[in-house]
Amino acid sequence: MEFVSDLWLGASTAFLPMNLVYCFVGVLLGTAIGVLPGLGPTATIAMLLPMTFELQPVSALIMLAGIFYGAQYGGSTTAILINLPGESSSVVTAIDGYQMARKGRAGAALATAALGSFFAGTVSTLLLAVAAPPLAEIALSFGPAEYFSLMILGLVASVALASGSLLKAFAMIVFGLALGLVGTDVETGAARYTFGIPELYDGLNFVAVSMGIFGICEILRNLESESERTVGVKRVSGLMLAKDDLKRIVAPVLRGTALGSILGVLPGGGAMLSSFAAYALEKRVSSNRAEFGKGAIEGIAAPESANNAGAQTSFIPMLTLGIPGNPVMALMVGAMIIQGITPGPNVISSQPALFWGMIVSMWIGNLMLVVLNLPLIGLWVRLLTVPYSMLFPAIIVFCCIGAYSINNNIFDVLVMAGFSIVGFALSKMRFEPAPLLLGFILGPMLEENLRRAMLIGQGNPSIFVTSPLSLVLLLIAVGLLALVLSPRIRKTREEAFVE
Amino acid sequence: MTFKRLVKIAGFAGLLMGAAFQPLSAEEYPSKSVTIIVPFAAGGNTDAFARLVGQELDKRFGQRFIIENKPGAGGNVGLGDLSRAKADGYTLGMGTVSSNAINQTLYKVLPYDKDKGFAPVSLVATLPNVLVVNPKLSVKTVPELIDLLKKEPGKHTYASSGVGTSIHLAGELFSTRAGVKMTHVSYKSSGQAIMDVVAGHVDMMFDNIPTAAEQVKAGKVLSLAVTSAGKADLLPETPTMASYFPGFEATSWHGLFAPPGTPPEIVEKVSKAVGEILREPAMRQKLEGMGAKPEGNTPAEFAKFIDVETKKWAETIKAAGVPLQ
Amino acid sequence: MVGIRNGRDFVGGLSMMVTGGLFLWFGRDLEVGNSFQMGSGYFPRLLSSLLILIGLIMAAKSVVVEGDHDADTPFNPKALLLVIGAPLFFAFALTPLGLAPTVFLVTAGVSFASIYVRSVRALALGAGLALFASILFTRLLSLPLEVFGPWLSF
Missing domain, CATH: 3.40.190.150 (Bordetella uptake gene, domain 1)
Known part of the structure; x- marks a missing residue:
């Protein structure tokens, strides 16, 4: 009955009125700031970090965790409403979410995101409570070779993000991979495509690129067709989910939760992959395949669940091993060190109140998030009824400030402007931006892990097939590639026949 | 606090005289x-x-x-x-x-x-760095490590948080001073790097002390030497690298x-x-x-x-x- | 000469080839190494070549296979100029003018990209956003920004 007493300890910490308040404040601030374009979880936490210095360690961490998933949820909101993914994991949410919003179903899309996230958060928090240490072992078993194979699998899956031509999707992935090259080469330290600009040494910033290619570019497209369509979005109908919708999202939410929980544990970009993977999987197995890319509710339910499940389980490496898996966790570790707690493998036994308190508060935070956001949906949706001629200048201004706030540098604003031109040109040629962004995210990880694996293996590539885990991942990738290619080939043949 | 008040008075006085004097004098700063x-x-x-x-x-x-x-x-x-x-x-x-x-x-x-x-x-x-090795390497002291590295030059790897960081250059300084050859594996952050040392994908690393000390205490890695001139409070048992190589400081x-x-x-x-x-x-x-x-x-x-x-x-x-x- | 059946894809393929070529050219000094000892130029070379190849296939295909005939939206140079120009103006005006005047000018200016713009509304929106942004970002979120920059302070 140790588990029950542990949970009791956690509950008695998390339910302290003070901690409940900090949890709520964190979730509220996170959501409020996260909905501003360009301010994703990392930026939001970094901005609010100093506020927590004066708090008790447990309260500080509870509040930071609240900010984290609040901001993540806020990011999905902008992705759905104005096609502006504020972070990598909401890129796929934007694909079908924004299409739903344009059809006047923004309310249903947001409700799906909220409910899916809550369900996923509940399951993965429970998972965290019962199985954190064994799950941490999975994280340790992933070395460079395994990550490389996982990235290959991710790339193959990303082809599924595109709804149009396969060749064009490939072109966009490769273009994205190439853009990921910009910056200092991690293994040798050589500067690549930096043109002597110091700001480029750390590479192009994802948020700036994504705001340009998605958000600003979307405004351009809307303004071009302004005369035909008086408002950007048709009048909204039905804020909540219909019975039929609920039936459609159950299975995707379950699959997304499972996928996200597992991938989230992997610190080298697993959480990032989870929403892409969930979308790709759904597109394969769903009976509404044809609707994907045109506003399929499954295309929101699965990635949003995966994303939130991954967000919870991404705490596992930090809480059990003391190792931050992503920039957000690194910020958390920084906050803990300032508080005088250095996270390490002993943190569960040496700080049980902190560990269990955080786990229980995660669930409370998720509950608060859904309670807070379901009523807010009406407000967000009403935002879309504001005349577009007033909405778009505001979006542009917030994008500019958001881009600036990434590094407190105007350079990222220029990057955003540049990529809005690139995005506009690409959309004129009917290239889709989502595969490009995925390539951009995966590229550096793919290259680093490949070269790292070769270094460790003394230049012997057999490492990728002698590791069982890596071999399995590669085999799945090959199988998936065959699956992706075969029906397309058949389809083009059929089309050619018709002509 | 009287000092604070003094500064405030000085600042006020400075403001009054501001029109006549250059505002750069040290007394009224800030x-x-x-x-x-x-x-x-x-x-x-x-x-x-x-x-x-x-x-x-x-x-x-x-x-x-x-x-x-x-x-x-x-x-x-x-x-x-x-x-x-x-x-x-x-x-x-x-x-x-x-x-x-x-x-x-x-x-x-x-x-x-x-x-x-x-x-x-x-x-x-x-912040001192500390040399930590994965237990699988089965070396417990710096001389043992040097012996191993001399026997198998270039076969063993050390992780860092990027080319040219103090963590990387501590490794290079060690290689030069000890006359050994290791393969450098670079990561984007020290978190990723220590993870692979703990997991055993990479053999060793010079890591910043607060996070590394926790891994040492939990027995996930062994600490061989600290790179400060004196011993580190967080790892009092660990000898300094300077005791093997006089003047070694990173x-x-x-x-x-x-x-x-x-x-x-x-x-x-x-x-x-x-x-x-x-x-x-x-x-x-x-x-x-x-x-x-x-x-x-x-x-x-x-x-x-x-x-x-x-x-x-x-x-x-x-x-x-x-x-x- | 054979006619091009899908002009859009032909241009698309061509631009991918050009992009690949640019990556190849600007990465020409990077060390390539070999498959076992990859240098910093190995991946750039590989990806640029791949991009050129894909572009080539696209262009070739566009000559043979007919494309979709969805009509393009009409080109709107005024909107394009204003919407792309807004962030550029923002970037260069932020430090000298400060946040509030920059937000006001960007908002009011970019509003004219819409055909439904009304001057009074644009100015009011600009003023409102300038006030809102100044309070939110400099007071509440304490971004290191000045509300009024050195060009406007006395």
């Missing part, structure tokens, strides 16, 4: 808020040190000391801004061993005048700088205040809890220290053949 540029992201060690010291400077001078994070290019972006700021003491900046002693050699082009450099104010804190240090040409009286004034802050028991306890050693010195001492460090790392970079960026 008469408005001061910005401290941190050339790294929020949440890291440098940021934490800046915030801790900045908070105390706030109280001491009765003016706000605002932290501005300006990350990029290993600190070069933020320092470029610092060098272009008005040299009136109202813009200060944090610098580290990498941004102010290693980058000078590592980068072919810097966004500021390398020769003019900066006006050093005071060293704030140092710490990650963090200090306060002003733009070049800042009036020496103002630099002196800030430096004195920082020194006093770092001698306060509460501050010492806070920094030591983070595994850091509170420092504090005069501008002249700090300048000399930087000089020695810059030369040492220039030699290491050349000896190791690290390609310049």
Whole structure:
């Protein structure tokens, strides 16, 4: 009955009125700031970090965790409403979410995101409570070779993000991979495509690129067709989910939760992959395949669940091993060190109140998030009824400030402007931006892990097939590639026949 | 606090005379808020040190000391801004061993005048690195490790948080001094790097002490030596690398700088205040809890220290053949 | 000469080839190494070549296979110029003018990209957003920005 007493300890910490308040404040601030374009979880936490210095360690961490998933949820909101993914994991949410919003179903899309996230958060928090240490072992078993194979699998899956031509999707992935090259080469330290600009040494910033290619570019497209369509979005109908919708999202939410929980544990970009993977999987197995890319509710339910499940389980490496898996966790570790707690493998036994308190508060935070956001949906949706001629200048201004706030540098604003031109040109040629962004995210990880694996293996590539885990991942990738290619080939043949 | 009031009176008096006198005199400094540029992201060690010291400077001078994070290019972006700021003491900046002693050699082009450099104010804190190895390597001491590396040159790997970081160059310095060959595996962050050492994908690493010490205490990795001149409080059992190689020192240090040409009286004034802050028991306890050693010195001492460090790392970079960026 | 059946894809393929070529050209000094000892130029070379190849296939295909005939939206140079120009103006005006005047000018200016713009509304929106942004970002979120920059302070 140790588990029950542990949970009791956690509950008695998390339910302290003070901690409940900090949890709520964190979730509220996170959501409020996260909905501003360009301010994703990392930026939001970094901005609010100093506020927590004066708090008790447990309260500080509870509040930071609240900010984290609040901001993540806020990011999905902008992705759905104005096609502006504020972070990598909401890129796929934007694909079908924004299409739903344009059809006047923004309310249903947001409700799906909220409910899916809550369900996923509940399951993965429970998972965290019962199985954190064994799950941490999975994280340790992933070395460079395994990550490389996982990235290959991710790339193959990303082809599924595109709804149009396969060749064009490939072109966009490769273009994205190439853009990921910009910056200092991690293994040798050589500067690549930096043109002597110091700001480029750390590479192009994802948020700036994504705001340009998605958000600003979307405004351009809307303004071009302004005369035909008086408002950007048709009048909204039905804020909540219909019975039929609920039936459609159950299975995707379950699959997304499972996928996200597992991938989230992997610190080298697993959480990032989870929403892409969930979308790709759904597109394969769903009976509404044809609707994907045109506003399929499954295309929101699965990635949003995966994303939130991954967000919870991404705490596992930090809480059990003391190792931050992503920039957000690194910020958390920084906050803990300032508080005088250095996270390490002993943190569960040496700080049980902190560990269990955080786990229980995660669930409370998720509950608060859904309670807070379901009523807010009406407000967000009403935002879309504001005349577009007033909405778009505001979006542009917030994008500019958001881009600036990434590094407190105007350079990222220029990057955003540049990529809005690139995005506009690409959309004129009917290239889709989502595969490009995925390539951009995966590229550096793919290259680093490949070269790292070769270094460790003394230049012997057999490492990728002698590791069982890596071999399995590669085999799945090959199988998936065959699956992706075969029906397309058949389809083009059929089309050619018709002509 | 009487000192604070004194400063306020001085500031008020200065305001009254402001019309007639140059506003740059040290007595009335600071008469408005001061910005401290941190050339790294929020949440890291440098940021934490800046915030801790900045908070105390706030109280001491009765003016706000605002932290501005300006990350990029290993600190070069933020320092470029610092060098272009008005040299009136109202813009200060944090610098580290990498941004102010290693980058000078590592980068072919810097966004500021390398020769003019900066006006050093005071060293704030140092963090020692510790050499940790995965237990699978079955070495327990530095001599055992050297034997193994000599037997199998180039076969063993060490991780770092990036080319040219103090963590990487500590490894290079060790290879040079011990006359061994290891393969360098670079990561984007020290978190990713230590993860692969704990998991056994990479054999060893020189890591910053606070996080590494926890892994040592849990038995996930073995600590062989610390790279500071004296033993580290967090790992009292671990010998120093200097006991094997006299003079071996590779710490990650963090200090306060002003733009070049800042009036020496103002630099002196800030430096004195920082020194006093770092001698306060509460501050010492806070920094030591983070595994850091509170420092504090005069501008002249700090300048000399930087000089020695810059030369040492220039030699290491050349000896190791690290390609310049 | 054979006619091009899908002009859009032909241009698309061509631009991918040009992009690949640019990556190849600007990465020409990077060390390539070999498959076992990859240098910093190995991946750039590989990806640029791949991009050129894909572009080539696309262009070739566009000559043979007919494309979709969805009509393009009419080109709107005024909107394009204003919307792309807004962030550029923002970037260069932020430091000298400060946040409030920059936000006001960007908002009011970019409003004219819409055909439904009304001057009074644009100005009011600009003023409102300037006030809102100044309070939110400098006071509440304490971004290191000045409300009024050095060009406007006395």
